[in-house]
Amino acid sequence: MRSDASLHGDTVRDGTEILIGFARTLAAAGLRVGPERTATFLSAVDALHASDSREVYWAGRVTMAAEPDDLPVYDAVFAAYFSGRTRLPRRPAARTLTSVAMVMPATDDAPSQGGDEDSGETPPVRAKASAQETLRQRDLARLTAEERAQLVAMLALLRPGLPTRRSRRPTPSSTGPLDRRRTIRAMLASGGEPGRPAHHRAGRRARRVVLLIDVSGSMAPYADALLRFAHVLVRHRPVSTEVFTIGTRLSRVTRALAQRDPDVALADAAEVIPDFSGGTRLGEVLKAFNDRWGQRGTAHGAVVVVFSDGWERGSVELLAEQTARLRRLARSVVWVNPHKGREGYLPVQSGIVAALPNVDHFVAGHSLAALEEMLEVIRDA
Secondary structure (H helix, E strand, O other): OOOOHHHHOOEEEEHHHHHHHHHHHHHHOOOOOOHHHHHHHHHHHHHHOOOOHHHHHHHHHHHHOOOOOHHHHHHHHHHHHHOOOOEOOOOOOOOOHHHOEEEEOOOOOOOOOOOOOOOOOOOOOOOHHHHHHHHHHOOHHHOOHHHHHHHHHHHHOOOOOOOEEEEEEEEEEEEEEEOHHHHHHHHHHOOOOOOOOOEEEEEEEEOOEEEEEEOOHHHHHHHHHHHHHHHHHHHHOOOOEEEEEEOOOEEEOHHHHOOOOHHHHHHHHHHHOOOOOOOOOHHHHHHHHHHHHHHHHHOOOOEEEEEOOOOOOOOHHHHHHHHHHHHHHOOEEEEEEHHHHOOOOOOOOHHHHHHHHHOOEEEEOOOHHHHHHHHHHHHHO
16 A cells, blocks of 8 residues: 555545554443553554554454354444445564554545645545535435445444333342341341441333334335344344335334344344335225224323324325224324425325324434434433
8 A cells, every 4th residue: 555645635534543443342232342452452452553444343343242142243333334435554573562553435525635744734634424414314216226325334233222111029129228138137137237238229120112114115114224223222222123015014123133134134024024115005004003002001001103104005094093093002103204304395295194193203213313313212211
């Protein structure tokens, strides 16, 4: 690689800063990465004289992926953070880690350094987050193949804060009301000697989340991304998350989406869905859900999320009746319409008009950013 990066319009960033940023991103994704492991990672990169991203990958994997379950998260974070384009330039063995540089591609609007070496101005550094932020705002139906691959990695980084409910079973705590039973048991165990009083607080349990994803023809451009999103939620809380697809038929895909690998999970789900990219009969399908699942306990006290654009070929009166029934069963009904995020959208579709009176939250779902905002709505529902 040529040492004069300015001839290519590239911007050089200090390698230590970027490596520490990578460690912080792993910590934010849920890995137990503290100062000691970060220091070990930096030492490993320095000892290896790492000159490309593959060497950095293995240095980080050995030092910061503590358990087998950490590996998928580590791989996703590495792919999203470096995006396969970041490289470490070769350097002499005698140089220290603080002098490692990483070459980042320049943006189109970044000024070229080819003839401005004497200007004394430092060109702006392309922030990795800026490209990711742009992708977060893009419409899921208009992504290129490369952008879809990046979206898969970004979805893997989601750590959804799903809703909870109060539990009858208290939880031990350092503060709060006196836990008489635990305090007396501790005294008996110590021969009657009084000790530090035990306390407890109200416990919390996961609230069930039910996802109903429209896979009809009008929703087909969003179906893959929404099913991958559902896969993240199922993997995060497999016991309290249920996923169904709706169109002309109701299909339960929870078990298929429980697979660890998202591609395998979607392939298994595709075998279960007989009406993909077909018609839309929301009223009939919601009635089937209420009869078979909702009335029998699945929707009781749950947050039910319907992903649909509201196009209805069946009876809108039946749809209004069944959404009202669903509202009585569930704690909250959230309707996610990808078209709501588009400028000038008006909820004039017959299905939306029939369902809206029985919906607690009507939100957009056209982008990753919109889905993240929708997760906040679910958490607070």
